[in-house]
Amino acid sequence: MSAAVKPARLLALCRKEAMQIVRDPSSILIAFVLPVLLLFIFGYGINLDANKVRIGVVLEDSGAEAHRFAAALAGSPYLEVRPGHDRAAMRARLAAGEVRGMVVIPADFSAKTAQGRGAAAAQLLTDGAEPNTANFLASYLQGAWQVWQTQRAQDRGQPPPAQLQLEPRYWFNPDTVSRNYLVPGSISVIMTIIGALLTSLVVAREWERGTMEALLSTPVTRAELLLSKILPYYLLGMAAMLVCVLAATLLMAVPLRGSWWLLFVVSSLFLGSALGLGLLLSTITRNQFVAAQGALTAAFLPATMLSGFVFEINSMPPPVQAATYLVPARYFVSALQTLFQAGDIWPVLLLNTGWLLLSACFWLGLTALKFRRRLDAS
Numbered sequence: 001m002s003a004a005v006k007p008a009r010l011l012a013l014c015r016k017e018a019m020q021i022v023r024d025p026s027s028i029l030i031a032f033v034l035p036v037l038l039l040f041i042f043g044y045g046i047n048l049d050a051n052k053v054r055i056g057v058v059l060e061d062s063g064a065e066a067h068r069f070a071a072a073l074a075g076s077p078y079l080e081v082r083p084g085h086d087r088a089a090m091r092a093r094l095a096a097g098e099v100r101g102m103v104v105i106p107a108d109f110s111a112k113t114a115q116g117r118g119a120a121a122a123q124l125l126t127d128g129a130e131p132n133t134a135n136f137l138a139s140y141l142q143g144a145w146q147v148w149q150t151q152r153a154q155d156r157g158q159p160p161p162a163q164l165q166l167e168p169r170y171w172f173n174p175d176t177v178s179r180n181y182l183v184p185g186s187i188s189v190i191m192t193i194i195g196a197l198l199t200s201l202v203v204a205r206e207w208e209r210g211t212m213e214a215l216l217s218t219p220v221t222r223a224e225l226l227l228s229k230i231l232p233y234y235l236l237g238m239a240a241m242l243v244c245v246l247a248a249t250l251l252m253a254v255p256l257r258g259s260w261w262l263l264f265v266v267s268s269l270f271l272g273s274a275l276g277l278g279l280l281l282s283t284i285t286r287n288q289f290v291a292a293q294g295a296l297t298a299a300f301l302p303a304t305m306l307s308g309f310v311f312e313i314n315s316m317p318p319p320v321q322a323a324t325y326l327v328p329a330r331y332f333v334s335a336l337q338t339l340f341q342a343g344d345i346w347p348v349l350l351l352n353t354g355w356l357l358l359s360a361c362f363w364l365g366l367t368a369l370k371f372r373r374r375l376d377a378s
Helices: 007-023 025-045 064-074 087-095 109-114 131-155 179-200 202-209 212-216 222-251 260-285 288-305 318-324 328-342 346-377
Strands: 053-059 079-084 101-105 123-126
Touching: 007 025, 007 222, 025 179, 025 222, 053 064, 053 087, 053 131, 064 079, 064 101, 064 109, 064 131, 079 087, 079 131, 087 101, 101 131, 123 131, 179 202, 179 222, 179 260, 179 288, 179 328, 202 212, 202 222, 202 260, 202 288, 222 260, 222 346, 260 288, 260 328, 260 346, 328 346
Parallel strands: 053 079, 053 101
Antiparallel strands: 101 123
């Protein structure tokens, strides 16, 4: 068979594959329903913001200073105070997870405060099972303590205690909303699953239905058959990507500061890797169920665990860090988070785009090699 690609024949094969997509409701569900569902689960189900942390306050002192400090804690926008008067009962609530920490204001709090030793008069116990929440809680309590000291000095007509005044400025995410960071990363995981699933079924379906032999008996070349299995699903994958971006920006209010054409280029290169992986599994296994399970395992787990979306790569052991360089989602996560939060930062985008190009060439090239061997073996 000639290796030349004839546009008319390729167009006919793509039309056949497009009709198969329209007739198969699973492809539509995978491309349009599953991305939105997963995006909302990731966007709203995963939240790193520690707002309104539940904290118990055991007030054992009836003095005015103790009540003022308890009022300062209750007035914090980051704390949800659960009052109490018994340490043992509050410890039980802490152990049961009803509160994330407890502040004990002992009976001699007002007396020690009057003597200038108030800084050692209160005790904080936190739930160390969640280190991030414990650290946030300690910081919030320190802030509430400083606010209370300032108010106390003003009430007495004294200058506020000397403190280091900081004016933090948060670049790229001024509101420090974790969703703005998590949603772009979740899109990369979603597109990994979608791209691999879409093509993991196409070749295996031909073998299971017995239509591959009919195709092999026609003048269709290997290149035409391979392209006909990639191009329609590339368009479907880009449509799914558009749905994810529109849902993120319009429904979830995640800003997109980068250019759309760079987003298009990066997404196209990443889809090359994902589609190539799914098609490779479909070619090797010749079974739709096995190919789909393999696509989920080979695509979802590395994209979630080794892309930097959930776990910081720098905190991983060196061998695991080295393995992350083989995961295309690592570069897609970095590129999407840059485009959404920072904009067109060329040093970052060029580096990730180059790696995505190499990854797409590798997976598509390996698929073409295995595809050819399967056809020859047939």
